[in-house]
Every structure is written in C-alpha cells, then in structure tokens.
Amino acid sequence: MNGADVKPEHLSSEIRVIPPSPYTEVRKPSINREILVPEKEATLAGSKTREKSAFSFLHDAHKKTLLGRSSLNWARLAAFYTVFYFCLGCFFVILLYGFAMILNRDVPRYYNQESTMAVRTTATVVGMGFRPQPDVTDSLIQVTDDPQEQKRIASSLRLFRDVYLIQKNDAKAEECTEKDPASDLIPGTACQFNWFHIVPTQQHPCSDNNMYGFKKEEPCVLVKINKVYGWQPPKGHIPTNIQQLRGVYNNRSVSKPDVYVTCEGSNPADRDILHDLTYYSAGSMPVSSKFGVIPNYYFPYRNAPDHVQPFVLVQFKNLPLFRLITVTCRVWAPGIIHDTRAMRGMVSFQLFRTHNVTRPQINNK
The missing domain is CATH 2.60.40.1660 (Na, k-atpase alpha subunit.)
Structure with missing residues (x-):
C-alpha cells in the first residue's frame, strides 16, 4: 500500500463546532460605511449645489448677473423689444389708416343681398x-x-x-x-x-x-x-x-x-x-x-x-x-x-x- 493513502487516526471527517464561550465578545455585523456614507454625502452635496445654483441664477454677485443676464445683456434685450413693438404698433396704425381711407363712412361696402345676412336666404x-x-x-x-x-x-x-x-x-x-x-x-x-x-x-x-x-x-x-x-x-x-x-x-x-x-x-x-x-x-x-x-x-x-x-x-x-x-x-x-x-x-x-x-x-x- 502507498503511504500517502494512509490517514492518521487523529484526523476525522467529522467537523465539530465548538460553542462560543460566554466570556467571548460577539461582534455585531457593522454597516458598510464605505458604501452608504458617500451616497449621503453626495445627496447633501447635490441639494446644496441646487440651492446655490438657484440663488446664483437669481443674483450672482461674482458674475454680476440678474436672472442669468448681465446689465448690458438686459439693456440690449429691452432696446430690441422696444424697437420691435414700436415698429409693430406703427404697422398696425398704418393698416388702420389705410382701411379708413378706403372704406366709406356713410355707405357700407356690402349690404342687403351682398352682405352676410343673405348667406342662408335670398331675402334681406x-x-x-x-x-x-x-x-x-x-x-x-x-x-x-x-x-x-x-x-x-x-x-x-x-x-x-x-x-x-x-x-x-x-x-x-x-x-x-x-x-x-x-x-x-x-x-x-x-x-x-x-x-x-x-x-x-x-x-x-x-x-x-x-x-x-x-x-x-x-x-x-x-x-x-x-x-x-x-x-x-x-x-x-x-x-x-x-x-x-x-x-x-x-x-x-x-x-x-x-x-x-x-x-x-x-x-x-x-x-x-x-x-x-x-x-x-x-x-x-x-x-x-x-x-x-x-x-x-x-x-x-x-x-x-x-x-x-x-x-x-x-x-x-x-x-x-x-x-x-x-x-x-x-x-x-x-x-x-x-x-x-x-x-x-x-x-x-x-x-x-x-x-x-x-x-x-x-x-x-
């Protein structure tokens, strides 16, 4: 027989569980702080970032902006819309004046059979x-x-x-x-x-x-x-x-x-x-x-x-x-x-x- 196949008598296939000693301190499983703590820190950091970005959008003292625009940008925007609506109003007034010059104030352009009153009937x-x-x-x-x-x-x-x-x-x-x-x-x-x-x-x-x-x-x-x-x-x-x-x-x-x-x-x-x-x-x-x-x-x-x-x-x-x-x-x-x-x-x-x-x-x- 080969000597390698011989097992010693003191080694047994059975596993024995030794009960813990009452004097031994049992450690409770701890939370993996390496995973949870960074998530909480990221959440807090994100909320602070959003608050900071919201306040900075309203007024940013470093960039000197109000609602995301500088004073020069606001001045250009106001000048653009002032000129735009002024030209639009002038165009509207010109159209009204043109229609007033074309239409007769005493005689309507369409009446009786030619008006919309005769759409569904032939009589006035x-x-x-x-x-x-x-x-x-x-x-x-x-x-x-x-x-x-x-x-x-x-x-x-x-x-x-x-x-x-x-x-x-x-x-x-x-x-x-x-x-x-x-x-x-x-x-x-x-x-x-x-x-x-x-x-x-x-x-x-x-x-x-x-x-x-x-x-x-x-x-x-x-x-x-x-x-x-x-x-x-x-x-x-x-x-x-x-x-x-x-x-x-x-x-x-x-x-x-x-x-x-x-x-x-x-x-x-x-x-x-x-x-x-x-x-x-x-x-x-x-x-x-x-x-x-x-x-x-x-x-x-x-x-x-x-x-x-x-x-x-x-x-x-x-x-x-x-x-x-x-x-x-x-x-x-x-x-x-x-x-x-x-x-x-x-x-x-x-x-x-x-x-x-x-x-x-x-x-x-």
Missing part, C-alpha cells in the same frame, strides 16, 4: 323692436293701477322718444311723398318724420299727458323696423293676409308696396283674449283696428344724421287682470320671410295687467 333679413322696455334684458311690459309704476314705465318710452324720435328744428330733412320718395333725396338728407306725425296733440290716447295709455291701463306699444341700409319694399304681390284684412284682393304686382304691421297673441289662448287693438300710423290711414301702415316713400334708409325710423303705435285695450299675454308682431311686405326660431321679421313681448290688492281694514270695537 328685416328685424323689429318694441318700446317701452324698462329692462333691456326682459320683454315684459307691466300694466298696473299704481301711479308710481305707471310713471316709471312711461318714462322709459319718453326717454326713447326724446332721444330717437324727435327731429330738431335745424335738422336737414325734407318732406317725403309718393312723388318725392326718400330714394330721391340728396345724400345726408332725411325725411321729415317724428313722433308728432303719429301723436299730433295731447288729447291723443298715446300722448304724454295720458302717459302713453298707461294712465288708463290701455298701453301704447311702439313697434318699429330696425334700420337696414338701402332696404326698401321690393316690387311684388301684397301678402295674402293683408289683402284679407283690407278686403281688397288683387293678384297684380305692386311696384311700390307699403309695409304693414300686425300684432296678435302668440298662442291660441292669447288670441282668444287679445282682440281689441288700435293701430296709429302715418300716412293716409292714421287709425285702424286691423293693421298699421308705414308708407313706402319713407324707404330706403341712407344713414342720414337726422333720420327717424318710421314706426307704428299699437294700443291694447280691455286687457284681463292677472293674465300673462304673449304678443307677436309681424312686418309684412313682399320679400320678407318670417322665422319664428330666429325671430326674423317679427318681435315678441309680454303684457301683464295687475292691480294692487289691499286688505280691508277691520275696526275692532
């Missing part, structure tokens, strides 16, 4: 308005027996009359007739027409002394056509309903038709109640119970400074108490289209008549 859009309207955001006209409330509502119509419906003595205006219509007037000249052509005296039901009908709880409502430059009633047939109201049926085309105004209840229930109306107009038919008339010779509107838009006064009588009535007024002429959704060729408002109800006094004896 004619709008309407009404007065009094104490609150411009509300279409309610309240009729009451309270004198203070009557004065408040009447003052709204009086103010509109004094501002828009009265021509001054030195107004540049001429009398318009069928032989001398507004279309033959000199540019800048208006037709002689104002409030007193319809309400000539103070005994008129719609006069100022009668508080425009509110004093007797029979209100007078002014119904007018909005100003549309160059529009006048075109040649055509008189509307069928106007022919029925006039009692004259004619299928011939009229070269110079008048403009008619009618008012009625918006709903069937309103039409059953609203039946006693009186129209006050200018021209050959000053009073009518069926319709109002605006003569054709007051058209077209030519943007004259002293122009007063023709109107019709509608007086409502025998209004029921505590009943809200919705009224719709329409303008009738050849070529006018009525659109309820867009309120074209019509106007709507509400009437509400009330009385101050006072409790009876009871005497306790």
Whole structure:
C-alpha cells in the first residue's frame, strides 16, 4: 500500500463546532460605511449645489448677473423689444389708416343681398323692436293701477322718444311723398318724420299727458323696423293676409308696396283674449283696428344724421287682470320671410295687467 493513502487516526471527517464561550465578545455585523456614507454625502452635496445654483441664477454677485443676464445683456434685450413693438404698433396704425381711407363712412361696402345676412336666404333679413322696455334684458311690459309704476314705465318710452324720435328744428330733412320718395333725396338728407306725425296733440290716447295709455291701463306699444341700409319694399304681390284684412284682393304686382304691421297673441289662448287693438300710423290711414301702415316713400334708409325710423303705435285695450299675454308682431311686405326660431321679421313681448290688492281694514270695537 502507498503511504500517502494512509490517514492518521487523529484526523476525522467529522467537523465539530465548538460553542462560543460566554466570556467571548460577539461582534455585531457593522454597516458598510464605505458604501452608504458617500451616497449621503453626495445627496447633501447635490441639494446644496441646487440651492446655490438657484440663488446664483437669481443674483450672482461674482458674475454680476440678474436672472442669468448681465446689465448690458438686459439693456440690449429691452432696446430690441422696444424697437420691435414700436415698429409693430406703427404697422398696425398704418393698416388702420389705410382701411379708413378706403372704406366709406356713410355707405357700407356690402349690404342687403351682398352682405352676410343673405348667406342662408335670398331675402334681406328685416328685424323689429318694441318700446317701452324698462329692462333691456326682459320683454315684459307691466300694466298696473299704481301711479308710481305707471310713471316709471312711461318714462322709459319718453326717454326713447326724446332721444330717437324727435327731429330738431335745424335738422336737414325734407318732406317725403309718393312723388318725392326718400330714394330721391340728396345724400345726408332725411325725411321729415317724428313722433308728432303719429301723436299730433295731447288729447291723443298715446300722448304724454295720458302717459302713453298707461294712465288708463290701455298701453301704447311702439313697434318699429330696425334700420337696414338701402332696404326698401321690393316690387311684388301684397301678402295674402293683408289683402284679407283690407278686403281688397288683387293678384297684380305692386311696384311700390307699403309695409304693414300686425300684432296678435302668440298662442291660441292669447288670441282668444287679445282682440281689441288700435293701430296709429302715418300716412293716409292714421287709425285702424286691423293693421298699421308705414308708407313706402319713407324707404330706403341712407344713414342720414337726422333720420327717424318710421314706426307704428299699437294700443291694447280691455286687457284681463292677472293674465300673462304673449304678443307677436309681424312686418309684412313682399320679400320678407318670417322665422319664428330666429325671430326674423317679427318681435315678441309680454303684457301683464295687475292691480294692487289691499286688505280691508277691520275696526275692532
């Protein structure tokens, strides 16, 4: 046998674990400071660097900069933008001046059929308005027996009359007739027409002394056509309903038709109640119970400074108490289209008549 293969008897394959002595100090595993400490130091150093860079961006005393720019750089930047915006403003003013020199201040470049109003329809859009309207955001006209409330509502119509419906003595205006219509007037000249052509005296039901009908709880409502430059009633047939109201049926085309105004209840229930109306107009038919008339010779509107838009006064009588009535007024002429959704060729408002109800006094004896 080979001597190298002989193992001594004192060497054994078993491993014996000697228990630790109670007197021996056992060391706990320590944290590797070589790894953690540099990371903490790097984090602290990074935060300090960011704070320092932020403060240095706002103001760096060494480089003498403010917000990253030196005083010379800021001066160059301010000079650049000053010159840039100055040139931009001059360019804008030159464009405005050029457009002002090209455009006519009295005659619009596009109107009627050539304007955007005729995009979806072949007819010119004619709008309407009404007065009094104490609150411009509300279409309610309240009729009451309270004198203070009557004065408040009447003052709204009086103010509109004094501002828009009265021509001054030195107004540049001429009398318009069928032989001398507004279309033959000199540019800048208006037709002689104002409030007193319809309400000539103070005994008129719609006069100022009668508080425009509110004093007797029979209100007078002014119904007018909005100003549309160059529009006048075109040649055509008189509307069928106007022919029925006039009692004259004619299928011939009229070269110079008048403009008619009618008012009625918006709903069937309103039409059953609203039946006693009186129209006050200018021209050959000053009073009518069926319709109002605006003569054709007051058209077209030519943007004259002293122009007063023709109107019709509608007086409502025998209004029921505590009943809200919705009224719709329409303008009738050849070529006018009525659109309820867009309120074209019509106007709507509400009437509400009330009385101050006072409790009876009871005497306790």
